[in-house]
């Protein structure tokens with residue numbers, strides 16, 4: 001047990017009697033030791049209070065008016081726990097004491113009071129002060145605690161405010177995110193780890209053709225069956241691997257329409273990296289995809305059609321629709337007699353093609369008469385979509401691969417005629433062709449129709465050409481036979497006429513008129529002879545017997561001889577010949593070479609009706625012999641020059657001037673020259689004249705340069 005600190009009582013009094021009696025009374029306190037310190041004045045007392053920290057101060061009333069009052073208030077203000085002040089008064093001075101009590105003095109005691117009384121008063125004062133101090137301490141502790149509570153409350157308010165702000169920002173961000181997700185043009189979904197939809201935006205709901213609410217809390221397989229199960233498998237892969245799957249092309253049937261989308265699946269994690277689920281982004285690419293499919297089909301069909309203009313490629317054309325637009329397709333054509341024929345039956349799985357051909361063959365269609373949709377389309381030229389009665393069989397009789405789910409029968413229209421029908425079928429249950437797909441099928445039908453029309457007209461042209469060729473052949477055969485038949489009697493006729501004429505000119509047995517008539521007969525018979533010779537050339541050309549021999553022929557001699565022969569008969573024309581003195585030898589058939597020069601010379605005279613110079617030039621040019629015949633006649637229109645050497649071709653200006661001819665001479669010239677290994681060409685200016693130039697290989701002493709044909 002600790003001994004309590006002895007109490008210190010400060011007596012402020014200048015009176016020795018006071019100090020003696022109080023020291024005695026207090027020192028003798030049996031309950032508690034007490035030390036009495038003394039101060040005579042107020043300032044001393046204050047000093048001692050600071051140093052000694054007395055438990056009680058007893059102030060003599062003798063100091064009351066002066067230092068006592070000052071001391072009391074100084075003690076109150078200067079010390080944190082001022083000691084209680086007891087006023088020591090003489091008996092009868094109680095009034096003063098009561099006044100002092102009002103000014104802060106704790107208690108008073110009378111001088112000369114019983115020691116117990118004195119000690120009790122002091123003890124009370126000290127205990128009351130201690131109690132007051134303790135109360136003060138408690139008050140202060142309470143105040144501190146209240147202040148702390150206030151601080152805490154303020155802190156809490158601050159936190160709450162902060163939290164409110166954070167929540168507000170978060171709500172704003174969520175609202176923004178909601179708006180973004182809901183107004184995004186792409187489908188967005190979030191699924192939890194159990195593959196249940198947690199969030200689905202409007203775009204995706206629209207693509208899936210289900211309201212948003214129908215998705216929430218459910219797995220795709222519960223909503224979309226097999227397709228949903230496939231979807232879930234992708235999610236599961238992402239959940240297992242934690243890796244995203246990006247831009248997967250998917251295709252689904254939505255209310256019968258085939259829709260296409262690009263889907264991406266991403267793992268979604270919280271800030272600590274824990275997998276929360278899987279996010280899905282879906283972009284609808286149906287429009288782009290459909291147009292791509294359409295273009296691809298038409299381009300592929302276009303190149304097939306361009307490569308072979310034959311109706312037998314129509315099966316391959318139908319195949320371009322597989323697999324996106326059809327599972328099988330048929331082409332029926334109307335024969336020229338109006339009957340339908342099945343031209344192509346193509347199936348994605350070729351093993352079904354035979355069966356397909358059976359079900360759609362023309363006879364089976366004919367059983368249902370006009371009522372069959374294909375027959376109707378061909379008759380009316382209008383597309384039919386999902387027409388009933390396409391297959392005339394009992395549904396059960398058909399394998400699944402032939403059961404139509406949706407179909408289009410498009411007419412094959414070309415140049416205003418319906419040539420047949422293209423039938424396109426998808427067996428995908430629930431599918432229905434939409435407008436864009438029908439448009440592609442109709443375009444394909446149109447292209448098939450154009451090909452068919454072209455093939456028809458090609459066939460017609462071929463038939464017409466074959467007929468024309470046969471007619472030409474018959475004509476040539478007739479001409480050849482006729483010419484041969486005419487040749488002998490004409491030779492006899494001409495020989496006898498010439499004999500008669502020679503005689504008549506020698507013995508004048510006929511008069512002048514008859515002699516002239518006889519000359520006309522001879523001249524016309526000779527003309528007829530030339531015509532027959534030309535006709536025979538035609539048949540020789542056909543049989544390749546025009547040039548027979550290969551002997552050295554002097555072109556100079558041929559040219560000068562023919563010039564000489566013609567000169568006496570000419571009135572308006574002058575023939576000039578320009579050639580070297582030595583022979584210009586070529587390998588040929590003399591008769592045919594004469595024919596070449598003769599034809600060119602004859603034309604030069606004939607096509608210069610106003611006369612003028614006709615020049616023949618023969619020369620050597622390196623290892624070639626060159627013969628040219630020039631005139632100053634009507635010339636040839638430039639545009640017609642390329643066709644000049646064609647058989648039966650006649651220039652328009654010759655026709656216009658009614659200059660007679662068959663258009664055969666130049667053809668014969670070219671045939672002869674080319675068969676001798678040479679060339680012939682023409683230069684001409686319409687209205688000024690023409691030059692025909694023949695080039696032939698010079699004769700060499702060795703074997704003939706050109707083999708006999």
Ligand code: ADP
Nearest residue numbers: 603604607635650651654661662663664665666
């Ligand atoms: P033809 O003279 O019997 O009509 P050709 O085959 O000899 O037949 O000639 C073909 C065509 O070439 C002639 O019809 C004529 O238009 C043209 N032609 C030929 N030679 C000449 C020429 N020297 N001047 C102008 N036109 C010519």
